[in-house]
Amino acid sequence: MTGTLTIELLSDACFSMPATINVAMDTEACTDELGLPRIPGKTLHGLLRDTWLSASPALDPDQSLGYAILGKPKAHDGAGLLRIGDALMPPEVRTRVEWALKRSANPMSPDAVREAFFDGRVMTKIDRETGAPETDTLRSVRVVPRGTKLYAPLTALGNIDRAFLDTLLSLTRHAGLHRNRGMGHIRMSATWDVPQDSEQVEPQDIGQGDLLHYRLTLTAPCVLHADSLDPNSCSTLRHIPGSTIRGAVAAALERMGDSIGMDSLIASGQAEFLNAYPEVRGARSIPTPCTFQQDKRADLDDADELPESNPGDAVGSLFLGSALEEAQRQPLRAEYVVAGAGEFTAARPRTVQSVHQTRDRATGISKGDESTVYVYEALAPGESFRGCIRAPRETHAVLRAILEEAPLTLGKSARSGYGGAPKIAVINPAFPDDELDRPSPPEFQPGQRFAVWLLSAAVVRDPLTGQHDPWVIGELIAARLDGKADLVASCVRGSTAKGYRRQWRAEVPSVQCAAAGSVLVFRATAHIDAADVAAAQAHPVGERTADGYGRIAFWPLEPVGDGRLHMRRSAEPSVSAEPSGRPSREALAVQRYIYEAMAKRCLTELATLLARTATQLVSSSLAQRLKSPLRAPNWEATYEDWFHGERKLRPRAMDAVQRCRLAGRTLDKFILQVCAPKWSPPSGPEDGLEWARLKLDGRLVPEEDADRIWSEVIHDLRGYFLERLLGQLARRAKRSPSAATGVI
Secondary structure, eight states, X not given: OEEEEEEEESXXXXXXXXXXXOTTOSBEEXXXXXXXBOBOHHHHHHHHHHHHHHHHHHHOTTOHHHHHHHOOTTOOSSOOOEEEOOBBSOHHHHHHHHHHHHOSSSOOOHHHHHHHHOXXXXXXXXXTTTOSBOTTOOEEEEEBOTTOEEEEEEEESSOOOHHHHHHHHHHOOBOSTTTTTTOOBEEEEEEEOOOOOXXXXXXXXXOSSSEEEEEEEOSSOBOOEEOOSSTTEXXXXXXXXXXXXXXXXXXXXXXXXXXXXIIIIIISOOSEEOOBEEEETTEEOEEOOTTEEEETTSSOSSGGGSOTTOTTOEEEEGGGOOSSXXXXXXXXXXXXXXXXXXXXXXXXXXXXXXXXXXXXXXXXXXXXXXXSEEEEEEEOTTOEEEEEEEOOGGGHHHHHHHHHHSOOBOSTTTTBTSSBOOEEEEEOOSSTTSTTOOSSOOOBOTTOEEEEEESSOBBOBOTTTOSBOGGGHHHHHHHHTXXXXXXXXXXXXXXXXXXXXXXXXXXXXXXXEEOTTXXXXXXXXXXXXXXXXXXXXXXXXXXXXXXXXXXXXXXXXXXXXXXXXXXXXXXXXXXXXXXXXXXXXXXXXXXXXXXXXXXXXXXXXXXXXXXXXXXXXXXXXXXXXXXXXXXXTTHHHHHHHHHHSTTOOOHHHHHHHHHOXXXXXXXXXXXXXXXXXXXXXOOBTTTTXXXXXXXXXXXXXXXXXXXXXXHHHHHHTHHHHHHHHHHHHHHHHHHOGGGEEOOO
C-alpha cells in the first residue's frame, strides 16, 4: 500500500544540514540535488517517533501500535511497517527545474533557484539583564518560507492503523531548528492511493530457460553498506548484491505468510539471486576484469573523463598480449564495463551523499560527542540496474509477482528515507538464456586460448585442506572442463566475503574469496563445444551460490587491431526535452517565485544605479515622505493626486521634486511613469540589465504562460522598485546633505 505525506509549512522553517554552501550563512537548509527544499525521511520518521513517545501514556500505553508502525530501536523483526521517503517538491516542478538547469540555451542559474525557494533570517542572543545583544552571537539562517508544500512517499508493508497514524500526524506541529522560537510550524496529513481494478493482461513471454531477467530502478537513495575507513561515514556498493535481493524477497514472502514459497525459493537454495549491475544503454554491465590496465601517464585517471569523441584511447589487457609493455600501468578505474564489438563502455552509477546529525530527543539539540555528524553515501535515485534470478521455471510466476507487485526495501535505514520501493520490471532480453545476453555460448578448438571471467566473487575451498583458498579456483574450473583445457595464466584478486543476518543482528563470518573481475586464461587441449561451455556457466563455482557468488563467463581471446582494448565512457544522461502539457498550479506558482526573486534582485540593482546617478537630490526627509503612499493599496492614485491633483505637495517640496533628475526626467515624472500599469524597467547598456534574457533564463513553463507571469510580476513589483529607489535616494542625501535640496 502506497500513499503520500503532505507537509505544509505554516511558518518559516529550517531543516538544516551541517555543511554550508555559502559563507554568508551560518546554517544552511537541507536541499536535494537540484537545490530545491528537502526534508529527509530520517527527520520525518524521528518527528513521528518523538510525538509517539510523548503521547504514548495516553494513546498507546503498551506501545504496541507505535512499534507496529514505526518499529523497535535496533530490532529487525517484522515490526515497523511504515516506510517514509524524503519530502520533496512535486514531481512536475522537479522535472521542469531540472530541464531549466540543464538545457543548452539560457540555462537557469542555481543561485536563481536558491533565491526563489529560500529566505535568510538573521538573529542574535539578547542578554537578559541588560537587554543588549551578546557579543559573537549574531548568526544567519537560511529558511524555507511559509506556504511551501513538500510531499514524501509512504509505503506500508502491511496493514497499519491509519487512525493512529493520522493522530500522530495531527499532533506533530513543530519541526526543524528554532521550533520553539516561532519557526517550524507545520501541518502534516497522509493520503493513501486507492487500488484500481485493472483488466487481466497476459504476461509477456520471459524465455524458456531458468534465468529470470529484471530491471530495477531506484526511487530513493539506497545505502548498501561497504567498508569505510571513517567510523562516522557509510560508503555504498556500486551494485546491488544478490543477497540483498534474496533478503528482500524473503521478507516479502514472510509478510505474505507463504511458507511454501519460503522453502522452495529461499531455504532450499534452488533459486540463485545474481548480482544486479548498473545498466548502460539498455545492457547489463559486468565487473571490470582486473587485467584491464591503462597507461599511468595518460589522461585517463577517471573513466568518466574519457572523451566521447575519441573512442581510440588505449586500455591494455594482460591476457591480450603486449599492449603496454613499456608504459607504466595502473588498474582501470571503471568498476563496471559493458562488452561490445572491439570496445568496452565504462559504467559508473551516480551516488549522493547525505549528512545527518544525532540529536538528543529531550532537548532537540545535537549531541556533542564525536559521532554527532555522520555521512551516508548512497546510490542516487533514478539509477537503473539489471539483474537475473536462476530458478526452476515453475517458480517464475511467483518470483515475478513478488518483484513487480510486492513492496521491497533495500539496504540500510529502509524505514527512514533510504532504499524504499524500487520499481522492478521483469524483462525479456534478446537472448534470455544467457546471463550476458549473448546469442550463444562460444566454443573452442584445440590449441585456442580463452579466458574465464569471474562475474561475481567466488568462495572456494582447497579440496586437499578444506580451507578457503581463492587461488585454487583455476584448478576447480579446469576440473569442471574434464581435462579439456589447461590453465596457462591467472590474475586472481583476493577479497573478503561478508554478510549480515538481520534477524540475529550478527555478521556472517568473513571468508577469503576470489574477487569479481578476476581472470584465468586457459588453452584448450580438446574440442570444447557450446554445450559444455553453457553447462559450466550455468552452475556457479564454490559456496553461497544462492547469494550470487561464483558466477563465471567464458570469453574468447581474439586480439583486436593493435592488440589493445578500447574504452569509451558511458554517455552522460541526455537532457530531456522541455516538459510538455499544461503546467499545473504548483508549477505556475513556482514560476512566479522564481521570477519574483530574479526581478527583485535586478530591480534593487537598478534602483541603486539610478540613485547613484541622480542629480539635485531631494532631502532625506522628503524622500522618506514620498515612500509613505506605498503602504496603501491605491498608491498610484495618491502619487497622481500629490503631483497634479487637489492634494498637491507644498511649493517648496514640489520644487525640490521637480529639480531632482534621474534617467533624464524629473523625479515626479519618473514616479508617475512607474505608476503606469504597463510600465517596464529600462533595459540597455546604460543600466547593464537585459530583462529579456533574464526572463528566458528563469523560464520553467511554456512561453505564453511565462510572458503572462512575467508581466504580472513586474506590475506587482512597481511599488517594491519605488521603495528601493526612494530609500537609496534618502541614504545618499543623508550621507551628503549639501547635495540635497528641499526639506519638510
